[in-house]
Amino acid sequence: MTAPRRPPLPPAAAAPTATATATATGLVVHSLxxxxxxxKRMAQQREAALATEKARRAExxxxxxxxxxxxxxxxPVQRLRTRNTVEHALPQPAPVxxxxxLDDQRVLLESISDDFDVxxxxxxDEALSYRRPGVGPDITRRxxxxxxxxxxxxxxxGLRTDEAREALGQFLRDAQKQGKRCVRIVHGKGLGSxxxxxxxxxxxxxxxxxxxxxLAFVQARGDEGGAGALVxxxxxxxxxxxx
Numbered sequence: 001m002t003a004p005r006r007p008p009l010p011p012a013a014a015a016p017t018a019t020a021t022a023t024a025t026g027l028v029v030h031s032l033x034x035x036x037x038x039x040k041r042m043a044q045q046r047e048a049a050l051a052t053e054k055a056r057r058a059e060x061x062x063x064x065x066x067x068x069x070x071x072x073x074x075x076p077v078q079r080l081r082t083r084n085t086v087e088h089a090l091p092q093p094a095p096v097x098x099x100x101x102l103d104d105q106r107v108l109l110e111s112i113s114d115d116f117d118v119x120x121x122x123x124x125d126e127a128l129s130y131r132r133p134g135v136g137p138d139i140t141r142r143x144x145x146x147x148x149x150x151x152x153x154x155x156x157x158g159l160r161t162d163e164a165r166e167a168l169g170q171f172l173r174d175a176q177k178q179g180k181r182c183v184r185i186v187h188g189k190g191l192g193s194x195x196x197x198x199x200x201x202x203x204x205x206x207x208x209x210x211x212x213x214x215l216a217f218v219q220a221r222g223d224e225g226g227a228g229a230l231v232x233x234x235x236x237x238x239x240x241x242x243x
Contacts, residue, residue: 039094131216143218143231148182150224150231151175155186156200164200165207172213176237184220189228201227208232 125188129140154171156164168185175183185208187200210216213234220229 059077074104094230129216129218130205132212134213135215139216140218143182143216143233143240144221146221146224146231148233150176150184151180151182153184154185156204159184159200161203164203168204168207168231171209172232174236176213176234179205179237181234181236183232183234184224185217185228185232186225186229187227204230 012033037159129143131137131140152171152175154167156167159167164187171183171185187204189201208230215233216233217232218229220226220231224231
């Protein structure tokens with residue numbers, strides 16, 4: 001009886017060619033020398049990975065030690081329960097009113113006194129007009145003739161001395177900021193004052209002379225208030241800023 005025939009063996013696997021690729025390192029192996037280089041490169045990569053892992057574990061251990069040190073320092077702690085919370089934006093500080101501070105400082109520097117003797121500075125005429133040094137006499141003449149248009153007016157009737165002083169200073173500052181040059185100050189004739197004497201008239205003269213905004217002033221014409229008012233010429237705001 002004939003033995004069954006065995007199936008033929010598959011052909012032996014072909015040996016790797018000289019152009020086989022070492023995919024782990026991206027190098028092409030041409031010889032045993034190249035294979036050694038591939039192994040060396042793979043060994044270096046393993047060592048680098050081990051060093052990275054070692055450093056990571058060391059950092060984790062350092063953080064755990066720091067956490068344990070904190071726990072030992074503060075004693076037993078209990079974690080707070082997690083709750084639904086909202087983080088509100090912190091309130092912003094109020095803006096600093098720098099210009100207001102500068103204005104207040106200027107007011108202090110330009111504060112006007114009731115004790116200032118203005119009589120020697122006024123022109124010796126019945127209207128007691130005034131012009132700042134350097135201002136020509138034609139300015140007061142033109143003021144009396146009404147060559148400048150009145151752009152604003154302040155009425156001080158009924159105000160106490162302190163109130164009138166403050167109102168006058170604020171009025172002059174505002175008028176100059178608004179670019180106004182010619183204004184009228186109504187101080188009254190004093191007919192309603194005790195003794196029928198014009199209390200504010202002399203004070204207003206003194207206050208105006210002390211204000212840097214004022215270039216000149218004259219008594220108003222009859223149709224503009226006469227002896228109970230003054231027409232005032234203000235310095236240009238641009239010239240004040242340049243000083």
